[in-house]
Amino acid sequence: MQQIHLVLAFPSIFYAPVYVAQTREFFEQHAVDVQIIFPKPGQDPVGPLVAGNADVTIGGPVRLMRGAPASPEPCVIIGQVTGASGFSIVGRQTAAFEWRDLAGRTFVPFCLSKTPLLFTRSRLRKNQVDPDQMRIRNVGSPEEAVAVIRAGEADFAELPEPYVSSLLAAGEARVCVSMAQELGAVPFSVIITRRELIEQRHDALQRLLASVQAAQTWLGDASAEAVARELSRSFADIDPQILKAAASRYKNERVWASHLTVNSAPFIAMQETIMQGGEELRMLPFEDVVDNSLS
Helix, strand or coil: CEEEEEEECCCCHHHHHHHHHHHCCHHHHCCEEEEEECCCCCCCCHHHHHCCCCCEEEECCHHHHCCCCCCCCCEEEEEEEECCCCEEEEECCCCCCCHHHHCCCEEECCCCCCHHHHHHHHHHHHCCCCHHHCEECCCCCHHHHHHHHHCCCCCEEEEECCHHHHHHHCCCCEEEEEHHHHHCCCCCEEEEEECCHHHHCHHHHHHHHHHHHHHHHHHHHCCHHHHHHHHCCCCCCCCHHHHHHHHHHHHHCCCECCCCCCCHHHHHHHHHHHHHCCCCCCCCCHHHHECCCCC
16 A cells, blocks of 8 residues: 655645545555645645655645746646636625626635635736725635625625535625636646656556546536535535535536646646736746646
């Protein structure tokens, strides 16, 4: 049994292919023992990988875009877990949403990753709205973001599931923008390893990827109800009906990738969109940082 230490940026049904591979024993079937690690609060999930304390990290390409220029890039992307953004902008307004509605309004960004806010800022610019006109209210957790919206202390928030479905079920907000529909196919969360491990741990990494692919296939074929039942084994604290609604939304919006292969066009388009968000980053050449050979 090959052992893999895998870092997840944070616990979330967004990473369902990993949890399903675990609970449906796809890891075991492919003879790989996966130990899931969560970084300390505020810690970059790529940090343990670079430090040699993990074999793979699952997170957004922006994690590498923030790194200091290096030749060759010490980390490499070997697959995708999600194929679209799992975030939505929710708000209390009943009128049809327009991007200019965010100007001068209080907006709660997702607190565990900067990528969703960079996407939102890029779309505002695309729609001729100055993103700095938003009044940003930072919070410490997604649960706090939900509480702020419920209390009427903010106008909009950007959240993943199951928080979106929880607000919808209570009639306390509506979806203004589905970023999966707005952005289309993007490798939002990818599987990252150190370059030298592709050779040193080739067999173990292939087994890991085969397990994730099996989970992606299962998620694509299963009903939302079946997916919710499976995810409840990892997220017992989420109401079953909310979990079913969340699974249905993610399936309909094709958030969970159907395959591991990272394609050039969406990878480049995603980086361009992130760059338009305004943070000082560097573009990653596809051929330098993506290796699809293991999948």
